[in-house]
Amino acid sequence: MPDHTSLFARQAEASAHVQFVFEATAGQLVFVNEAYRLVLHGKPDQVNTELPALLARLHPDDRPRLAEYWTQWCRGLARDEVEFRLRHPEAPDQWFCLTPYYERDGAGAVWLAGSLRDISVTKRYQANADLFNSRKNATLEILSHDLSGAFIMVQQIAEFLREEVQAPANPEVAKMLQELETTSRDSVKMIRDFINIEFLTSANTDLKRDRVDVGAVLREPLDQLQSNSVGHHFAYTLPAAPLYANLDVNKFTQVLLNLVSNALKFTPDDGHVSVAVEPGPGSVRIYVRDDGVGIPLNLQPVLFEPFTKARRMGLRGEPSTGLGLVLCKTIVEWHHGTLEVASFEGQGSTFTIVIPQSDEVRCVPAAGKTVTSYE
Known part of the structure; x- marks a missing residue:
């Protein structure tokens, strides 16, 4: 019988969408797949260093709504997908759709996972x-x-x-x-x-x-x-x-x-x-x-x-x-x-x-x- 954990990890790694896992208690991304490099043009092994600059590119009209969404997500209340934009100085805004996932483990740590799809063409x-x-x-x-x-x-x-x-x-x-x-x-x-x-x-x-x-x-x-x-x-x-x-x-x-x-x-x-x-x-x-x-x-x-x-x-x-x-x-x-x-x-x-x-x-x-x- 296959190792399901390994199977899902390989599936996430092969996905064309950005897949990530964030440990909210520690405030760190513990996993991001290779699509991060292709879609967001970042380096997966430096994602935590690059995260502040990435968040600074959020469209100002989307920030209040995303801040509230983040609060609800960290409490395990977010179920709906949410759309938002990232700004580019010399290119059209990049649109994304985020599918959230929440889990609290036995030790009380909060894990936020998600899938980020580029929906700019649509x-x-x-x-x-x-x-x-x-x-x-x-x-x-x-x-x-x-x-x-x-x-x-x-x-x-x-x-x-x-x-x-x-x-x-x-x-x-x-x-x-x-x-x-x-x-x-x-x-x-x-x-x-x-x-x-x-x-x-x-x-x-x-x-x-x-x-x-x-x-x-x-x-x-x-x-x-x-x-x-x-x-x-x-x-x-x-x-x-x-x-x-x-x-x-x-x-x-x-x-x-x-x-x-x-x-x-x-x-x-x-x-x-x-x-x-x-x-x-x-x-x-x-x-x-x-x-x-x-x-x-x-x-x-x-x-x-x-x-x-x-x-x-x-x-x-x-x-x-x-x-x-x-x-x-x-x-x-x-x-x-x-x-x-x-x-x-x-x-x-x-x-x-x-x-x-x-x-x-x-x-x-x-x-x-x-x-x-x-x-």
């Missing part, structure tokens, strides 16, 4: 995918708003001419105006159906949350909205310091774009729409404000219900399915947040999203044990 891929999706979603909303407005104007002109021209010299004129009106109406419906299908498809995919700087991931779509805003004054403000939350970036961006799209629908030309991202007590607060027509008081209690009687045509005739705000609220709640509205007729509306910041570490019971979770 993180860069995800960031690029999120950026692409954010740009795509913002572009679709802009095109939807602008194209719908153009088709609705053509439809309204055709309706007006058809009513004004009672007896045209050419009988084909009435048919052509009717065809123009019908085609414009169908085009508006097709555009909105396409956007709604895109939103529904995204909402029905699995939730994948990552710890991200909210301002950084929302800047791109907000920039696009500001650069391409036609007929309205659009502005946004982001926090000066990084503000982290656990987001499914694609889904959350679509929520924001949907709320902005609604604000544009119910705000007259030359009106104002704005987005503000601000820190709150342990939370991230996002405000979507407009100075449009507002929401009648009797409709506000049922605003977030499916196929609600609160459905209204936009000021330019834009249709509503009654599902957009329901999905927005659902997605926000998937992020352990809330979505609320304050509105007054003739004065405008403010939709407020509140989601937890990701830097808090909470100990919660699970299967009879205390574990660490991040929200």
Whole structure:
């Protein structure tokens, strides 16, 4: 029968991930495998000497959370994996995922073992995918708003001419105006159906949350909205310091774009729409404000219900399915947040999203044990 201790030692040594054992009582690393040399460019036999310089490279935004994680780990309470960054002066940040292990031996010594995986490629891929999706979603909303407005104007002109021209010299004129009106109406419906299908498809995919700087991931779509805003004054403000939350970036961006799209629908030309991202007590607060027509008081209690009687045509005739705000609220709640509205007729509306910041570490019971979770 093989020696299991030797087998696991050989497996750890051969791993492409950094494997280590730290004696917390003595404050020393007693084992690190060869991957330490390849992944972190250090010398395994000098790892304790190199450790302070390595820790100094921790990203400053990750340090408070990792300090709390370390406290929980040393008490045997850390079970979840944790992601963090190491800084490089002339290269992109290096991302790692740590899988922890804790053991206290019969003599009372505390041993912390772990596996450290370099996930930089995955993180860069995800960031690029999120950026692409954010740009795509913002572009679709802009095109939807602008194209719908153009088709609705053509439809309204055709309706007006058809009513004004009672007896045209050419009988084909009435048919052509009717065809123009019908085609414009169908085009508006097709555009909105396409956007709604895109939103529904995204909402029905699995939730994948990552710890991200909210301002950084929302800047791109907000920039696009500001650069391409036609007929309205659009502005946004982001926090000066990084503000982290656990987001499914694609889904959350679509929520924001949907709320902005609604604000544009119910705000007259030359009106104002704005987005503000601000820190709150342990939370991230996002405000979507407009100075449009507002929401009648009797409709506000049922605003977030499916196929609600609160459905209204936009000021330019834009249709509503009654599902957009329901999905927005659902997605926000998937992020352990809330979505609320304050509105007054003739004065405008403010939709407020509140989601937890990701830097808090909470100990919660699970299967009879205390574990660490991040929200």
